[in-house]
Structures are given as C-alpha cells and as structure tokens.
Amino acid sequence: MNAPAVRAAAQPKNEALPQRKSRPVRRGLKIRTKLLLLVFFLLVIPWMGYESVREMEKFLLEGQEQALELTTQGISSILGNRSDLFDPDIGVPELVGGSLAELVKTLDEPLAIDAPTGVWAQAIGELVSFTGVGRYECGPDYRPDLLAVRHALGVHESMLFAYFEVDDDRVILRDPELLSLDTNDQIRLTVQRDSGELSRYLLTSQEPGRLSIYLMKPNWREVVDGEALRDIAGTLDPVPTGYAVKLRIPREFLGPGARIKFEIVDIDETKTRAIRQIISTEPDPFRFEFGSVRLTTPELAKLIQPLYVSEANITVWDAFFRLRAQVGSVFPPVREAFGRVPQQQSWASRVEESFLRFFEWILRSPERGLQDMPIDSSREDRRLMGRVLAEGDSITERRRYGEAKLIVTASPIWAAGNIEGAVLVKQSANKLLSLQYRTLQRFTVLFLGVFIFLAVAILVFATRLTYRVGKLQRETEQAATSEGRLLKDRIRAGSRSSDELGSLTRSISALLQNLGQYTQYLEKLPDTLAHELHNPLNVVNSSLENLQYNHAELAEDKHLQRARNGVGRLRSIITSLTEAASLKEALTREQAQSEVFDLAQLVRNCVEGYQASHPKYRIVPNFPDAPMLILGVPDRIAQMLDKLIDNAIQFGSENGLIIVNLRRDEEVIDLSVLNDGPTLPDDIVDRLFDPMVSSAKDARKTHLGLGLYIVRLVAESHRGQVRAENRRGSRGVEVTVSLPFETRRRN
Amino acid sequence: MPTVIAIVEDDSDQRDNYSDVLTAHGYEVRAYEDRPSAEAGFARELPDLALLDIMLGEDMDGGFDLCMQLRNMSPTLPIIFLTARDSDADRISSQRMTAWDYITKPVSLEFLVARVHALLKISDQLQSAPTGSTTLSVGALELNEDSMLVKWKGQAVSLTLTEFWIIESLTRNPGHVRTYDALSDVTRQGLVERNTINGYIRRIRNKFREIDNGFDRIQTVHGTGYKWEQGSA
Numbered sequence: 001m002n003a004p005a006v007r008a009a010a011q012p013k014n015e016a017l018p019q020r021k022s023r024p025v026r027r028g029l030k031i032r033t034k035l036l037l038l039v040f041f042l043l044v045i046p047w048m049g050y051e052s053v054r055e056m057e058k059f060l061l062e063g064q065e066q067a068l069e070l071t072t073q074g075i076s077s078i079l080g081n082r083s084d085l086f087d088p089d090i091g092v093p094e095l096v097g098g099s100l101a102e103l104v105k106t107l108d109e110p111l112a113i114d115a116p117t118g119v120w121a122q123a124i125g126e127l128v129s130f131t132g133v134g135r136y137e138c139g140p141d142y143r144p145d146l147l148a149v150r151h152a153l154g155v156h157e158s159m160l161f162a163y164f165e166v167d168d169d170r171v172i173l174r175d176p177e178l179l180s181l182d183t184n185d186q187i188r189l190t191v192q193r194d195s196g197e198l199s200r201y202l203l204t205s206q207e208p209g210r211l212s213i214y215l216m217k218p219n220w221r222e223v224v225d226g227e228a229l230r231d232i233a234g235t236l237d238p239v240p241t242g243y244a245v246k247l248r249i250p251r252e253f254l255g256p257g258a259r260i261k262f263e264i265v266d267i268d269e270t271k272t273r274a275i276r277q278i279i280s281t282e283p284d285p286f287r288f289e290f291g292s293v294r295l296t297t298p299e300l301a302k303l304i305q306p307l308y309v310s311e312a313n314i315t316v317w318d319a320f321f322r323l324r325a326q327v328g329s330v331f332p333p334v335r336e337a338f339g340r341v342p343q344q345q346s347w348a349s350r351v352e353e354s355f356l357r358f359f360e361w362i363l364r365s366p367e368r369g370l371q372d373m374p375i376d377s378s379r380e381d382r383r384l385m386g387r388v389l390a391e392g393d394s395i396t397e398r399r400r401y402g403e404a405k406l407i408v409t410a411s412p413i414w415a416a417g418n419i420e421g422a423v424l425v426k427q428s429a430n431k432l433l434s435l436q437y438r439t440l441q442r443f444t445v446l447f448l449g450v451f452i453f454l455a456v457a458i459l460v461f462a463t464r465l466t467y468r469v470g471k472l473q474r475e476t477e478q479a480a481t482s483e484g485r486l487l488k489d490r491i492r493a494g495s496r497s498s499d500e501l502g503s504l505t506r507s508i509s510a511l512l513q514n515l516g517q518y519t520q521y522l523e524k525l526p527d528t529l530a531h532e533l534h535n536p537l538n539v540v541n542s543s544l545e546n547l548q549y550n551h552a553e554l555a556e557d558k559h560l561q562r563a564r565n566g567v568g569r570l571r572s573i574i575t576s577l578t579e580a581a582s583l584k585e586a587l588t589r590e591q592a593q594s595e596v597f598d599l600a601q602l603v604r605n606c607v608e609g610y611q612a613s614h615p616k617y618r619i620v621p622n623f624p625d626a627p628m629l630i631l632g633v634p635d636r637i638a639q640m641l642d643k644l645i646d647n648a649i650q651f652g653s654e655n656g657l658i659i660v661n662l663r664r665d666e667e668v669i670d671l672s673v674l675n676d677g678p679t680l681p682d683d684i685v686d687r688l689f690d691p692m693v694s695s696a697k698d699a700r701k702t703h704l705g706l707g708l709y710i711v712r713l714v715a716e717s718h719r720g721q722v723r724a725e726n727r728r729g730s731r732g733v734e735v736t737v738s739l740p741f742e743t744r745r746r747n
Numbered sequence: 748m749p750t751v752i753a754i755v756e757d758d759s760d761q762r763d764n765y766s767d768v769l770t771a772h773g774y775e776v777r778a779y780e781d782r783p784s785a786e787a788g789f790a791r792e793l794p795d796l797a798l799l800d801i802m803l804g805e806d807m808d809g810g811f812d813l814c815m816q817l818r819n820m821s822p823t824l825p826i827i828f829l830t831a832r833d834s835d836a837d838r839i840s841s842q843r844m845t846a847w848d849y850i851t852k853p854v855s856l857e858f859l860v861a862r863v864h865a866l867l868k869i870s871d872q873l874q875s876a877p878t879g880s881t882t883l884s885v886g887a888l889e890l891n892e893d894s895m896l897v898k899w900k901g902q903a904v905s906l907t908l909t910e911f912w913i914i915e916s917l918t919r920n921p922g923h924v925r926t927y928d929a930l931s932d933v934t935r936q937g938l939v940e941r942n943t944i945n946g947y948i949r950r951i952r953n954k955f956r957e958i959d960n961g962f963d964r965i966q967t968v969h970g971t972g973y974k975w976e977q978g979s980a
Binding site for chain 1: 758760761764765767768771831832833834851852853854855856857926928940941942943945949967968969970971972
C-alpha cells in the first residue's frame with residue numbers, strides 16, 4: 001500500500017469541500033409572512049369600493065341636481081304668465097307654523113301702555129332684529145344705520161302686546177298741517193281675519209305719545225273711516241337711536257285665527273315726504289319661532305301642493321322677495337330614522353355598538369349630515385334669489401353645511417317678459433347619503449367577512465405549507481449526518497400528497513434511495529473486495545508454503561521472506577478493511593450488551609498491556625486513581641483504545657512518549673491520547689475521522705486511514721464525540737474522545 | 748488403508764496447493780471443484796475428513812449443502828470449512844451443520860495439516876471407544892481432549908476445534924491471563940489480529956450462555972488478553 005493512492009482516493013472529497021461552504025443565503029421573509037403580506041393587498045379592495053361609492057355619490061348627486069332643476073323649471077313654467085297669483089295685494093299675511101298664541105311670549109302680567117319702554121323691552125323678552133339686511137321691500141340700497149327694527153310680541157290673557165324699537169336717523173312725525181296720513185314715519189298693521197277679510201290699519205302720531213290709528217284702504221293713502229280707532233292702544237316714544245312703539249291689541253279685535261303683519265315705513269325728509277324704506281315682519285320662512293307673519297297666496301299654495309318632493313322644500317317668491325307659497329321640508333319626516341334607542345347593554349351588543357361606531361367613524365354617518373343641516377338658510381336663499389331675479393337665469397348650486405349636503409335650484413317665473421317671481425327648490429342629499437352609507441356598510445361587512453375568511457384560509461394554508469416544508473427540511477436534514485452518511489433512504493412526510501411538494505418529497509426520496517444504494521455499494525465494497533482478495537492471497541500464501549515445504553533450502557531465502565512479508569501486509573490490509581466494514585453492523589447489534597463499567601480501570605489495564613507489547617515506547621496513564629463510569633461495550637471501548645494507541649504510535653516520534661489522559665467534566669469524560677509526533681496537516685484536519693484519510697507518508701507501512709474512523713464509529717455508538725488537535729505548548733497531536741458520563745452502576 | 752481426505756474447492760490453484768501439501772504428508776486426497784462432482788465422489792467413497800469451501804463457483808452455499816449431505820452419511824465425519832467468508836452468520840450456519848472447524852483464508856498450510864491431524868485423531872478416538880480417562884475437570888467444566896468434548900455443568904457445549912483449543916488453553920492455568928499472543932498461537936492460524944481473538948471469545952461465551960445464562964468465567968483483561976476465572980463452584 002502506498003500513501004499517494006490513498007491520497008487519490010481522498011481527492012474527490014477535497015473537491016467537494018468548497019461546495020459545502022455555499023454562498024450566504026439572502027435574508028428575506030418566510031413563506032407564511034409573504035402570503036400574509038399578500039393578503040394585505042386585499043385591503044385595496046375596500047379602498048376601491050369606497051372610491052367607487054364616492055364616484056357613485058357624485059354621479060347620483062348630479063342626477064338629483066338635474067332632476068331638481070327640471071322640477072324647478074317645470075314649476076316656474078306652470079306659474080309663468082300668472083300675474084294674478086303674484087298680485088301684491090292678494091297676498092295673505094300668514095303666521096307661519098301655527099296660531100298666534102303659540103308663537104308669542106305669554107306674559108305674566110299685562111303691560112301698561114304708559115309704562116316706560118325699558119319695562120316693556122324687559123318684560124316682552126328677547127327682541128328679534130329686523131336689521132333689514134336683504135330684507136324685503138328694502139331694496140338694494142338699504143342702509144341699516146338709517147333704519148333697523150327690533151321687534152317682539154307678547155300676549156297676556158285677552159291682550160296682545162307688540163313692541164318695536166326702530167333705529168331711525170330722522171324721525172318724521174305727522175305734520176298736523178298736512179292732511180295725508182302716509183307722509184311720515186308710520187307703522188302699518190294688516191290683519192287677516194279668519195274669514196279672509198283683510199283690514200289695514202295705519203298707526204301714526206303728530207308728537208311723541210299716543211298713536212292715532214286709522215282703518216285704511218288697500219292703497220294706504222285714503223282712510224276708510226276718518227275716525228281714529230280706539231280698540232288698539234299705542235304709543236310712540238323717542239329713544240336715543242330713534243323711537244319705540246308700544247302696542248296693545250285686544251285679541252277680540254283680531255278674532256280667532258287672525259293673521260297679522262307689521263310694516264315699518266320710514267320717511268326721512270320733510271320736503272317730498274317720499275317713502276324711503278319699508279321694513280315688514282314679512283316672513284322669514286325659516287324663522288318660525290320669531291312668530292313672524294308672512295304673506296301667502298292660497299291659490300299658489302294649492303297649485304304647488306301636488307308637487308311635493310321628498311325631503312325637499314319648494315318655495316315660490318314674488319319679485320319683491322316675498323314668500324308666496326311653500327311646501328315640504330328638507331328634513332326627513334322622521335328624524336329618528338337613523339337614531340338608535342339605547343338598549344340593554346349586553347357584551348355582544350356593546351361589541352356591536354363599538355363596531356357600528358367604528359363604521360360611523362369610517363363611513364361618515366348621514367346622521368351627522370342631518371345634524372349639520374341648518375334650520376335657517378334664508379341668507380343664502382336670498383342671495384340666490386337676488387341673482388335669479390336680477391339675471392333671469394336658472395341657477396343651481398350645491399351647498400355644504402359640514403357633513404350636510406343641500407341641492408338648491410332657483411328658476412325665475414316670467415310673465416309677459418317680466419320676471420314676476422321665482423321658484424326655489426331645496427332638496428337634501430341625505431337620502432342619497434344614507435343610501436350610500438347603507439351600501440358602504442353592507443360592502444364593508446361583506447368585505448370584512450371575505451378578508452377575514454381569506455386571511456384565515458391563507459394563514460392556514462401557509463401554516464400547513466410551512467409545516468410541510470419544515471417537516472421535509474427536517475427529514476431531509478436527518479436523512480444524512482453532517483459528514484454525509486445516510487441514515488434514511490426515504491422521506492415519509494407528505495410523500496403521498498399529489499402536489500409539487502409531494503413530488504419534491506418523492507424526488508428527494510428517490511434521490512436518497514439511489515444515494516443509499518450507492519452508499520450501500522460503497523460500504524460493501526471493502527467487504528466484497530476483501531472477500532475477493534482472500535482467494536488469490538490464499539493461492540499465493542499456500543503456494544509459498546508449498547514452495548518452502550518442497551525446497552527446505554529456500555527457508556532462509558530473502559526473496560521468499562519478502563514475498564511472505566508482502567502477503568502478511570496484504571492480509572493486514574484486508575483485515576482492517578473488513579474490520580471497519582463489519583464494525584458498524586456489529587456496533588448496532590451489540591447496543592443491547594452495553595453495561596456500566598469503570599473506564600479508568602479498563603484504560604489502566606489496556607495501557608499496561610500496550611506497554612508490554614510496545615516496549616520501545618513509553619505509554620503513560622496520566623489520571624487519578626478513581627473510578628469513572630460509562631455505559632458501553634467494554635470490548636469495543638478497548639478496541640477503540642487500541643486504535644488510538646496504534647495511531648499515536650504510528651504518527652508519534654520513534655520511541656517517544658504517549659500519554660493517556662482521562663478527565664471528567666460536567667457531563668462527559670474526555671479520553672485523550674497524546675503523542676509527540678509531527679503536527680496535523682491542515683488539509684486533512686477536518687476529515688481526520690473520515691474513512692480512508694491518512695497523513696501517513698511511509699510507503700512500507702499499512703495506512704488505510706481506518707483507525708480513527710473506527711475510533712469515531714465506536715465513540716458515536718457510545719453517544720460520544722471525537723476531535724483531534726495539535727498539542728498546545730509542545731509538539732505532538734492530541735486525539736480526544738468525549739463519552740457521556742454515567743453516575744452510578746446499574747444492576 | 749490410507750486416510751482419505753476430500754477437498755472441495757473451486758479455485759484450482761488453492762485446490763492443488765492443499766492437495767500437494769496433504770499428499771506430501773501421506774494422505775490420499777480426493778479433490779473436487781464443484782458440488783455435483785463432489786456428491787458423486789462422496790457417493791462412491793466416504794472420505795475420512797472433508798475440507799469444504801462454502802462458495803463453489805456460482806453456487807453461493809454449495810459447501811453448506813455438501814456438509815449436510817456428509818453429515819447425513821456419517822455423524823462423526825470431521826468436516827472443516829475453509830473459506831474466505833468471515834461472517835458470524837456463516838460461522839453459526841457451519842456450527843449448526845456440526846462442522847468441526849471453520850478456518851478463514853488465507854490459511855497457513857502448516858497449521859492446516861496440524862488441524863487435519865488433530866481432527867483425525869479425535870475422530871479415531873470417538874469411533875474406537877469413548878473413554879473418560881483424559882477428561883480434565885475445572886470446576887463445572889469438563890474437557891475431554893481426545894474427543895474434543897466440552898461439558899459445562901454437565902451439558903455438552905458444541906465448539907469448533909479452534910474454540911476448543913482456546914478453552915483448553917484458558918483452563919490449563921485457571922486464573923492466569925492468556926495474552927493475545929498466546930491465544931493467537933493456540934488458534935493455529937498464523938498471524939491473528941486481536942479482534943479475531945475477541946471474536947472467538949465472543950462466540951465461545953455465547954455458546955456457554957446458551958446453556959447457562961449467567962456464564963461469566965471467561966474474563967477480559969483489557970489490552971492484554973483473557974483468563975478463565977476459577978469460581979467457587
């Protein structure tokens with residue numbers, strides 16, 4: 001046997017080595033994490049849904065807008081050329097929203113007509129300002145510093161009290177010289193009695209104090225009856241900003257169901273005594289609580305009544321910004337439509353409620369929109385109306401009040417080429433919003449369901465996949481030792497599954513099987529080889545013996561001696577080949593024969609024996625005389641020690657010192673054999689315990705590199721580990737076997 | 748009448764070498780290369796001793812089959828297996844077929860002749876008159892050198908010639924260690940590895956344990972050899 005051949009045999013391993021150190025694995029996510037991340041892409045769906053619902057809303061709002069526009073134009077054309085309906089005189093003042101008694105303040109005590117204005121102002125309660133901003137009949141050049149009215153009504157038993165504070169820069173009282181009544185600052189009172197009959201009263205005064213009251217004709221110029229009325233008592237008191245008017249009207253005088261209207265007429269210069277401005281208690285349609293009075297045209301109301309549109313308010317105005325008729329309200333009939341009645345708070349309902357609240361937060365509940373809807377939007381209405389009446393075009397606009405949406409369209413009413421009035425239709429978009437809300441709610445619930453289902457499904461799938469891959473990985477890793485020895489020839493996990501993973505498993509199984517067969521072949525090779533070599537060796541051996549027997553004179557022949565030596569070497573090679581090959585099998589078989597024994601004693605005995613058979617070397621046990629128990633097969637441990645000593649002698653320096661150490665650690669006993677030979681070559685230090693690896697260079701000795709391999713096999717069958725390293729401090733190599741420590745003898 | 752020795756070996760070189768040396772020692776040799784020819788030969792004339800190879804050409808277990816046939820013809824015929832196969836299974840098979848010895852190749856011809864000689868002598872003894880005169884007793888062990896008969900606690904232990912020699916060597920000086928080298932000489936196989944000796948001892952122990960489960964007389968002296976521990980009984 002010569003060493004280069006052994007080297008050659010070991011060569012492929014050398015080449016295989018760099019492959020073990022594969023390139024570093026890129027850092028990244030696990031399959032399950034990846035799939036779960038993918039699930040989160042599903043979250044785009046609700047966003048899309050939300051966006052599309054928003055788009056839908058826009059579309060629907062436009063539709064609603066157009067429909068409303070058409071409605072408005074329809075109404076305006078129906079009302080076109082019907083000047084009769086807009087005759088300023090046929091209007092009926094109407095107290096909006098109920099009888100007078102409900103709308104005026106009930107006073108605790110009757111007020112004296114002569115009481116100071118301050119008492120009245122205090123008793124009658126909050127005054128409503130008629131500053132006249134955009135106020136009807138004021139005209140565009142209205143200046144609040146010239147005329148402003150604050151007004152309140154009160155009632156006590158049979159008396160109605162009215163109180164006005166009029167800011168007037170110039171108070172023009174009635175000139176006693178002049179006959180006419182309407183050429184001074186005056187208050188006009190229109191009363192519509194229940195019968196529908198209209199009475200007009202003019203209140204005027206020549207000096208601060210009592211007012212004179214006359215019943216007037218519709219033109220407010222001529223009196224019906226020259227006698228001043230006594231039923232109504234009133235005073236005019238100058239105040240720093242203008243004047244205050246106190247009125248006491250018996251309710252009997254008005255009669256039940258009467259409607260009233262006040263107009264403050266301002267005249268500012270004494271020459272022409274022309275009416276500069278009129279401020280009236282003309283209705284502000286949305287300030288019901290002011291107890292205002294307004295003028296309506298019953299026929300007009302009757303005409304538009306059938307045009308009722310849900311959640312819409314239709315108003316018809318005349319060219320003087322007077323509301324002539326209205327129908328409907330922007331508020332839904334039942335405000336509680338979206339309200340929730342708090343119920344018994346069970347755990348589930350609390351969860352549901354918080355869930356709903358979450359919905360509302362995300363989806364903008366229309367209830368909030370409803371809350372944001374202003375009760376009074378007259379200012380905007382008047383602005384819009386001003387434009388329509390001025391320009392003569394239909395105008396549509398969308399208003400937003402916080403979350404509330406209001407669609408407003410206004411269209412002029414024409415009569416013989418003149419703008420006679422306008423129709424204003426307001427419709428709330430709440431219905432749409434609530435529809436949208438419900439859609440989104442349904443969609444969200446549906447989506448959440450789908451999302452959770454998908455997420456769980458993918459999680460389960462991914463977990464299963466990961467589990468399977470992990471199992472496959474574990475089994476694959478367990479199939480071979482780190483040195484590449486096969487432990488299994490098939491992967492069981494998931495090999496029956498029909499998917500790709502299953503077929504991967506089967507591929508690996510097949511690979512392992514092929515590899516196993518090959519390994520088996522390789523493992524059997526030494527045995528087969530040995531068996532095959534035995535026969536020719538026997539031929540040579542027996543022939544040599546026969547030769548020697550027949551030719552006794554050749555006994556000392558050097559060539560014959562060398563031939564016999566050669567045979568001897570061949571034989572020992574074959575023996576060690578078979579020994580290693582059959583050892584693995586034998587070790588598994590002998591597991592059952594394990595016993596607890598004293599390793600120290602065994603080593604000591606063995607070392608004695610070695611010393612006897614190798615007298616040229618000094619073989620020294622170097623450990624305390626105390627028992628060290630291990631569980632194992634003593635014969636095999638001795639065989640292992642044989643190989644350790646053989647190895648130490650073979651690679652130690654001639655006639656050198658060999659030290660056998662035993663050291664007990666926490667859990668293991670370290671058995672080490674040290675020699676003083678040359679250090680280990682770097683290229684084989686990792687593979688020293690693999691078969692057919694040897695650093696021997698002496699061609700005349702037999703080195704199959706199986707000695708340390710046998711050491712490893714025995715150590716591993718005893719759950720031990722082996723390592724070889726250069727001695728620290730001094731020349732030589734230390735081979736160590738760590739075996740698990742046994743605490744006590746078993747019986 | 749010359750002693751007839753049958754050799755069944757498929758390798759002609761080995762066969763001839765065996766024949767040569769045995770003929771030179773005065774035996775009459777009948778050499779066969781395969782099972783059919785050997786069967787025919789045995790039918791004609793039963794040899795005094797048979798040397799069998801197990802594997803005969805393609806016939807993997809030809810030697811075993813021949814062994815069984817011979818044993819049927821003669822219960823006392825010494826049979827030696829001479830084979831390259833060194834597995835426990837083969838050894839146990841040979842033992843079951845009551846072969847007298849099992850030698851692995853390469854064999855030393857000198858020792859082969861010695862074995863043949865020894866076995867023939869034992870065979871003669873058995874056939875002439877079973878005498879207990881040369882029986883050696885070591886405690887519960889009875890050892891008859893002439894008939895190769897070993898009894899442990901009165902029960903016969905079936906040993907091969909080599910095993911018998913080892914037991915004999917161990918019990919000659921009970922309590923004294925027999926070194927590996929000494930035991931190696933006893934096996935008469937030329938150079939014998941320690942592991943081979945360990946194998947013999949293991950098989951001997953097993954055979955004793957089949958009779959007596961608690962058998963522990965053969966003790967290992969690690970690193971040195973074995974000794975027969977003389978017990979109190």
